[in-house]
Ligand SMILES: *[C@@H]1O[C@H](CO)[C@@H](O)[C@H](O)[C@H]1NC(C)=O
Ligand SMILES: *[C@@H]1O[C@H](CO)[C@@H](O)[C@H](O)[C@H]1NC(C)=O
Ligand SMILES: *[C@@H]1O[C@H](CO)[C@@H](O)[C@H](O)[C@H]1NC(C)=O
Ligand SMILES: *[C@@H]1O[C@H](CO)[C@@H](O)[C@H](O)[C@H]1NC(C)=O
Ligand SMILES: *[C@@H]1O[C@H](CO)[C@@H](O)[C@H](O)[C@H]1NC(C)=O
Ligand SMILES: *[C@@H]1O[C@H](CO)[C@@H](O)[C@H](O)[C@H]1NC(C)=O
């Protein structure tokens with residue numbers, strides 16, 4: 001009897017529990033996320049203050065926070081829900097703010113195939129309008145993507161399966177007190193409330209600043225849509241996603257209330273919401289201050305006590321570790337470099353490169369030297385880098401800037417190379433109007449750099465990637481031969497920097513589109529070399545935002561000129577009449593071959609050297625050939641390519657059909673849906689580029 005009662009109690013309490021979880025699932029409120037049981041991934045974390053931080057302050061991050069279990073929507077009633085959340089997009093000082101926060105409903109929380117940037121960490125370049133990935137999102141977007149037909153950089157949009165919103169509007173709210181629409185700055189860093197209500201196939205979205213007490217009576221967006229039709233499932237995850245690109249914001253959520261029924265939506269308690277840090281500087285700052293301040297004081301005291309002798313010693317202090325012993329002969333003492341450059345005096349200043357500042361120096365009984373001071377912020381990777389530097393010493397080629405050795409100090413590395421009396425090539429191409437290089441001089445430089453790169457790729461013991469080929473990294477010696485300098489430096493930069501950027505280092509405009517996904521390789525060097533060839537032949541930089549649209553992207557423009565059969569129009573007008581038209585055309589064509597966006601279709605450096613010296617005819621291709629002349633900040637969907645074009649085969653299908661005039665159609669998908677800009681958000685400009693119309 002008593003055991004029967006027990007059982008009954010047990011059953012009913014079990015029942016109650018089941019009941020309570022099911023109601024809890026369909027309606028919940030988080031005033032701060034300290035106790036919220038969400039599943040977060042990517043860069044998303046719950047901070048100690050209870051703030052949910054979605055995307056971090058670094059580039060190309062994405063973060064997700066979703067309910068651990070799917071929300072059970074009633075299968076008997078039509079799908080409906082209401083949500084109210086408070087978020088803030090705090091700009092990172094000094095960079096453009098982006099990309100935005102999305103509220104997401106999805107049958108799955110597997111976003112491993114999603115991409116950051118304008119895809120918000122939920123979509124990807126190929127999720128264009130396909131019905132296979134079922135996804136509903138409300139985006140607060142602070143970047144205008146021309147490609148997604150967005151008209152405003154500060155907008156709210158409704159997305160169905162596709163980053164191209166089905167409806168969007170500039171962020172604003174209807175103010176009850178003023179009886180008018182007031183615009184709202186999403187990226188001001190202020191807290192923003194968002195309401196999304198869906199009932200009887202009408203979706204309403206409203207936004208408002210935090211001081212607005214009630215949901216605006218007129219929604220910002222109101223749209224008829226059938227989500228039951230979209231999902232066909234009643235178990236759906238709800239949550240948020242945010243992503244950064246090269247535009248960065250801190251994406252915070254402060255509170256969130258959700259219910260499957262508008263009536264049951266619990267109010268947020270604004271007073272309990274965590275505070276948003278206003279100007280967040282780097283994490284380490286306070287810590288650095290706590291540790292750094294006493295340390296600095298101590299150093300001051302000690303150095304006061306130690307006097308002149310110590311001062312002198314400190315001035316020349318170096319960092320040396322046991323593993324460096326074997327490189328002893330390649331090490332310069334800081335003191336000798338200090339004296340050689342007269343204390344790094346302004347008079348010896350040669351230039352500022354991407355990685356450091358270069359000074360001229362004179363060592364006793366030696367040719368003049370150039371000393372590059374590279375600052376770095378960690379010892380991580382230093383051993384490997386020094387090993388590489390030393391191994392570079394063994395690289396011998398007449399078109400490489402000879403590296404003589406190095407020196408290490410705290411936070412600083414000094415690289416010593418031979419001094420090149422005629423400066424860097426970009427000075428001669430762009431700045432120095434009085435000293436224009438003739439075509440034949442340019443051709444000599446191009447051939448020299450091509451053979452140096454060929455040597456780096458194949459002639460040395462290991463494959464050496466340059467990673468940052470561009471005119472400013474090409475030096476000119478006394479006879480005006482081109483000398484490639486700074487090899488491997490991009491990699492070094494990478495060591496000191498953020499691991500997330502490992503794959504993609506280099507200079508915008510010279511970076512092969514696949515760099516971001518596949519990493520550096522000899523073909524990415526070939527790509528940069530192709531851009532460099534065009535740069536030298538045309539006397540202009542790869543991207544010139546100030547130019548009229550059709551000339552803005554060098555690769556594209558050269559190709560357009562070719563299509564119009566006036567390739568020579570793209571040449572640098574400054575080398576006057578003294579040139580061989582066939583040579584200029586050859587260089588431009590090789591440049592276009594090398595900048596093919598399909599990596600497998602680029603020539604090797606060996607082939608480039610042969611083409612340049614007329615020892616091998618160019619393959620059959622035209623400006624209409626697939627992959628030629630597409631300007632790049634794009635990443636080709638690698639998966640879609642590998643199936644078709646696996647080997648480096650010059651008679652690949654599209655090359656032979658290159659003369660067909662329908663090849664433009666092939667080009668299209670590569671440039672739009674299958675491509676993704678990860679390097680720089682210049683796709684806005686690119687997308688706005690009208691089809692070139694003017695003749696030559
Ligand atoms: C894009 O996402 C869809 C599903 O969300 C997936 O099927 C597809 O393979 C993804 N594409 C890439 C290139 O990751
Ligand atoms: C996607 O689904 C909608 C609604 O079911 C349908 O009208 C549309 O044709 C589908 N699109 C594709 C590409 O299958
Ligand atoms: C929005 O706020 C940010 C940060 O205060 C500011 O930089 C930006 O110019 C503002 N945008 C508009 C459209 O006012
Ligand atoms: C959407 O807004 C309209 C007013 O514009 C209102 O009549 C309707 O009830 C709202 N629907 C929902 C689901 O909030
Ligand atoms: C405010 O904006 C909404 C949505 O864009 C629009 O429907 C409405 O007419 C506007 N109201 C006023 C008073 O301008
Ligand atoms: C919405 O879609 C569901 C499933 O396809 C369908 O049963 C329902 O009738 C649709 N509702 C409306 C109002 O069209």
Ligand SMILES: *[C@@H]1O[C@H](CO)[C@@H](O)[C@H](O)[C@H]1NC(C)=O
Pocket residue numbers: 647648649650651652653
């Ligand atoms: C390259 O393509 C041609 C013709 O399509 C074929 O005959 C040849 O075997 C291919 N070579 C390689 C290495 O795949």
Ligand SMILES: *[C@@H]1O[C@H](CO)[C@@H](O)[C@H](O)[C@H]1NC(C)=O
Pocket residue numbers: 659660661
């Ligand atoms: C391609 O089209 C251009 C102009 O439309 C034409 O001049 C040219 O002859 C065509 N080439 C071929 C191979 O059809």
Ligand SMILES: CC(=O)N[C@H]1CO[C@H](CO)[C@@H](O)[C@@H]1O
Pocket residue numbers: 421422435477478479480
């Ligand atoms: C073009 C140019 O600047 N040429 C100079 C290169 O360097 C040699 C040696 O310093 C000079 O004699 C040239 O005038």
